[in-house]
Amino acid sequence: MDKPLITLTTDFGTSDGYVAAMKATILSIAGDVPIVDISHSIAPQDVMEAAFVLQSSAPYFPAGTVHIVVVDPGVGTSRKSVGVSADGQYYVGPDNGIFTLALNGSRKTVVELDQTRFWRTHNPSNTFHGRDIFSAVAAHLANGIQLDEVGTPIEELKPMHWALPISDDEGIQGWVVHVDHYGNCITNISRKVLSESRRDRRVKCYVGNHIVEGIHSTYGGVATSEPVVLFNSVDFLEIAVNCGNASELMGLAKGSTISLLFQSERQE
Amino acid sequence: MDKPLITLTTDFGTSDGYVAAMKATILSIAGDVPIVDISHSIAPQDVMEAAFVLQSSAPYFPAGTVHIVVVDPGVGTSRKSVGVSADGQYYVGPDNGIFTLALNGSRKTVVELDQTRFWRTHNPSNTFHGRDIFSAVAAHLANGIQLDEVGTPIEELKPMHWALPISDDEGIQGWVVHVDHYGNCITNISRKVLSESRRDRRVKCYVGNHIVEGIHSTYGGVATSEPVVLFNSVDFLEIAVNCGNASELMGLAKGSTISLLFQSERQE
Amino acid sequence: MDKPLITLTTDFGTSDGYVAAMKATILSIAGDVPIVDISHSIAPQDVMEAAFVLQSSAPYFPAGTVHIVVVDPGVGTSRKSVGVSADGQYYVGPDNGIFTLALNGSRKTVVELDQTRFWRTHNPSNTFHGRDIFSAVAAHLANGIQLDEVGTPIEELKPMHWALPISDDEGIQGWVVHVDHYGNCITNISRKVLSESRRDRRVKCYVGNHIVEGIHSTYGGVATSEPVVLFNSVDFLEIAVNCGNASELMGLAKGSTISLLFQSERQE
Numbered sequence: 001m002d003k004p005l006i007t008l009t010t011d012f013g014t015s016d017g018y019v020a021a022m023k024a025t026i027l028s029i030a031g032d033v034p035i036v037d038i039s040h041s042i043a044p045q046d047v048m049e050a051a052f053v054l055q056s057s058a059p060y061f062p063a064g065t066v067h068i069v070v071v072d073p074g075v076g077t078s079r080k081s082v083g084v085s086a087d088g089q090y091y092v093g094p095d096n097g098i099f100t101l102a103l104n105g106s107r108k109t110v111v112e113l114d115q116t117r118f119w120r121t122h123n124p125s126n127t128f129h130g131r132d133i134f135s136a137v138a139a140h141l142a143n144g145i146q147l148d149e150v151g152t153p154i155e156e157l158k159p160m161h162w163a164l165p166i167s168d169d170e171g172i173q174g175w176v177v178h179v180d181h182y183g184n185c186i187t188n189i190s191r192k193v194l195s196e197s198r199r200d201r202r203v204k205c206y207v208g209n210h211i212v213e214g215i216h217s218t219y220g221g222v223a224t225s226e227p228v229v230l231f232n233s234v235d236f237l238e239i240a241v242n243c244g245n246a247s248e249l250m251g252l253a254k255g256s257t258i259s260l261l262f263q264s265e266r267q268e
Numbered sequence: 269m270d271k272p273l274i275t276l277t278t279d280f281g282t283s284d285g286y287v288a289a290m291k292a293t294i295l296s297i298a299g300d301v302p303i304v305d306i307s308h309s310i311a312p313q314d315v316m317e318a319a320f321v322l323q324s325s326a327p328y329f330p331a332g333t334v335h336i337v338v339v340d341p342g343v344g345t346s347r348k349s350v351g352v353s354a355d356g357q358y359y360v361g362p363d364n365g366i367f368t369l370a371l372n373g374s375r376k377t378v379v380e381l382d383q384t385r386f387w388r389t390h391n392p393s394n395t396f397h398g399r400d401i402f403s404a405v406a407a408h409l410a411n412g413i414q415l416d417e418v419g420t421p422i423e424e425l426k427p428m429h430w431a432l433p434i435s436d437d438e439g440i441q442g443w444v445v446h447v448d449h450y451g452n453c454i455t456n457i458s459r460k461v462l463s464e465s466r467r468d469r470r471v472k473c474y475v476g477n478h479i480v481e482g483i484h485s486t487y488g489g490v491a492t493s494e495p496v497v498l499f500n501s502v503d504f505l506e507i508a509v510n511c512g513n514a515s516e517l518m519g520l521a522k523g524s525t526i527s528l529l530f531q532s533e534r535q536e
Numbered sequence: 537m538d539k540p541l542i543t544l545t546t547d548f549g550t551s552d553g554y555v556a557a558m559k560a561t562i563l564s565i566a567g568d569v570p571i572v573d574i575s576h577s578i579a580p581q582d583v584m585e586a587a588f589v590l591q592s593s594a595p596y597f598p599a600g601t602v603h604i605v606v607v608d609p610g611v612g613t614s615r616k617s618v619g620v621s622a623d624g625q626y627y628v629g630p631d632n633g634i635f636t637l638a639l640n641g642s643r644k645t646v647v648e649l650d651q652t653r654f655w656r657t658h659n660p661s662n663t664f665h666g667r668d669i670f671s672a673v674a675a676h677l678a679n680g681i682q683l684d685e686v687g688t689p690i691e692e693l694k695p696m697h698w699a700l701p702i703s704d705d706e707g708i709q710g711w712v713v714h715v716d717h718y719g720n721c722i723t724n725i726s727r728k729v730l731s732e733s734r735r736d737r738r739v740k741c742y743v744g745n746h747i748v749e750g751i752h753s754t755y756g757g758v759a760t761s762e763p764v765v766l767f768n769s770v771d772f773l774e775i776a777v778n779c780g781n782a783s784e785l786m787g788l789a790k791g792s793t794i795s796l797l798f799q800s801e802r803q804e
Contacts, residue, residue: 013716013717014573014576014577015575015578015589015717016589017589017590017592020543020572020574020593021592023572024572024597032570034300036288037288039283040282041281044718053285057285060288060399061295061296073756076753076756076757126766127754127755127766127768127769128768128769178284181279181284220342220344220345232393232395233289233395233396233399275556302568304559304560304563306553307550307556308550324553324557325554325556325557325560328557328560328561328667330564446552448551448552449547449551449554449580450580486663487611487663488609488612489612498662500661500663501661501664506663511581513580
C-alpha cells in the first residue's frame, strides 16, 4: 500500500454534507489516501458510544492507519485538540476521553494540535474542527508528516469513566454498554474477567425478566426466538435472541444490568 | 484497473463498526483494492431481500468483481461457507440461498471454504464469519488466488424458494417482493414473462384498492400523486405513485398481490 | 492524484442497490477513480435540499472534481439532462434547478447531454438516468473527455426559486432552510447579509417561542440545553441548542421564520 488508511468515526449522520466536507479536505491534501467510514451513526454527543465502536474495529486496521474521531460537544471551547500515536496507529480528535477504550493502556505519545500550518485554514470554524483541523492534520500524517511536527507533546489524555463490572467469588454484575443494529446487547464483561472469576463453574445469567442457563458459542445454539448469552466477536459477553431483537424482546437498553451467578457444579 | 473490486452486502447497519472490521480485514490483505458498499441496510436476517438487492446491482459490475454477501442467521452452525464463480464474477458468503437470484441459472463453480490458511485466523469467531472468513477469502481472490485454492468443490448451492408469478391466458398474478426507499413496490413479474403472456393486449392492473389502466414508461406519465405501473430499471413490474410513496398511499407491503387482467383490445 | 474525484448526491437511500449500480457503472468506465458519497439521504424528490447540501460541501473539493446530483422527479419526461463546468469543477444531473446554489452566479458552461455514445446504453432506462446517463458521462469526464464532447451547448440552466431573507434598517426576517442531523436549524441568512444590515448593532433573535440575545461563536457559549444562535461552518445563521435538538425542543422545522431585531446599542 502506498498510503496508509484514514478512518472516520463521527456523530454527523450522512444527510448533511458534513462528512463529505471532511473527505474533500482530506483528499485535497492527500489525494490518493483510501478512506474507510467506521460509523457516522454514533448517537449525537455520545462520546462513550464512539469510544466503544472505535475499540471494536480499530484493532483490525493495518499499521499506520490514522483514525479521525469526531464526537465533539465541546467544539470551539477550551477543550484541547489532540493527536495520539499508539500500537503503530494514529488517532486524531478532541481530547474528551473518546480514545480511552481503543488505547486501553497502550504506550502512547500525545500531542496537542497547535501547529496551524497543518490545518485547513488559520481561522478554523468554531463549530467544525472535524473539517478544519482534524481532517487536515490526519491527511498530513498520512502524507508522512511526523506527530511531533503537528503538535506539542502533552503528558496525558483526558480520562473517561468507563463502568467496570463488579465481581466476587459468587458471581459478576455488569451492564449493557451498547445495543447494536440487531438489538444484541453487549455488556462490559470481557471473556478474560469472566474466566478468571468463574474457574470453570457453570453460569446462570439473570437479565431483565429472564434467567438464561449457560453461555453458548453460537446464536443457533438455542431455538429460534429464544434468548442466548455468548461472547461476541471482540470477546465481550453479549445477550441476544436467536433471529430476534433482544433489546425489544427482553426490554433491555444501554445501562441494563446483567448478573451472572456461578453454580457449584463444573461446566460440561 | 490493477485490482478487481470487492462489494459488500450485509444486514449489519453502519452504526456498530462491524462493516469497518470487514473492510479493515480486506485492506490488511489486499491493500489497494477498491471496496463498494452495495447495502448494509438489508432487514436483519432477510436472506431474500439480500438476494433481490444483489441481483439488482451485481450485473453492472465489471468482470473479476468479488461480491461478499453476509446475511447469515445460521453463522457458527453447520451451514456451509461458500465461494462461487459465475459470469466472470465471484461470490463469497454463507450457503443459505442468498446467491440464487444473482446467479439465475448461470453456469457456476462452487467451493466450500475450508482452507483456513486463507482466513483471517484459524479460530474464527462463531458470530462473525463476515470478518474472519468471507472478507479474508474475498481479499485473497482479489489478490489473484484461484477459487479452487480457497475451498473444495461441491456440487450445488442450497436453493431458495422464490415465489414465481402465476399466469394463464387471461392474466398474471404476482407479488410485491421489495419495497424500495421511495415506497415503490417492486413485483416478481418480469418484462419477459409479461410480454410472453400478454401478446400485445391491453392490461388492467388490480392492486390494493386501486385499478390502474395500462403500463406507463415514466413516473411522470401520470399526474402528481396518481398511481402508475411501469417496468423498473432492471425490468421488473413496479407499482409507484408519481412524486409519492406507493407503499403508504396504496397500503402495499412485501407480499401484497397484484393482478394483471389482459383486455381483448390491443394496446395502442 | 491521477484521476479527479467523482461525488454522488442522491435521494436514493442506501438500501436498494441503486447507488451501487451507479458506482458499478462509473468504475466500469473509469476504473481507478475515487468516489465520495456526499449524501444519499436527501428527502425523496426534495431538489432544494439537494441544492443546499451540495452547496455546503462542493467548495471543499479539489479542482477537477465531477459532482453527480440525482434528485430527479421528472426522470424520463422532457426535462433536460445537463453537464456544467464552473469554478474548475463539473456538475452532471437533471436540469431542475439542483445546481443553483452551488453555482451561485459563477461563470459557467452548460451542455445538454445528448451524445449517447457516452451513455451506458443507447436505450437508457426511463426511470434511472442516474445509472444510464449521469454516471457514465461523469466517468468519461473523469477520464478526460471534454464537456463539449458529451453534449451540445445551451444558454441557461432552469432557475430555482430560493427564498431570500427580507431586511430593512430595523432587522432581518429569514427562514429555516435545512434541519440537520442534530436538529440544528440552518437559515437563509448569510454572515455577509447580516453584517451589511446590522452595522455592529446588537441583535435580538425571535424564533419559535424563544427570544435569544446576541450571536455566539460556539455551541458551548451558552449553558447545556439552552438555545444559541451562531454562524455555522459555511457562514449561514444557525439556531441550535447546546447538546440538544433545537428542532424538537424549539418546535422548528424547514420553513419556520426567524426575526432579527437590531438594538440601538452597539455590540460589545
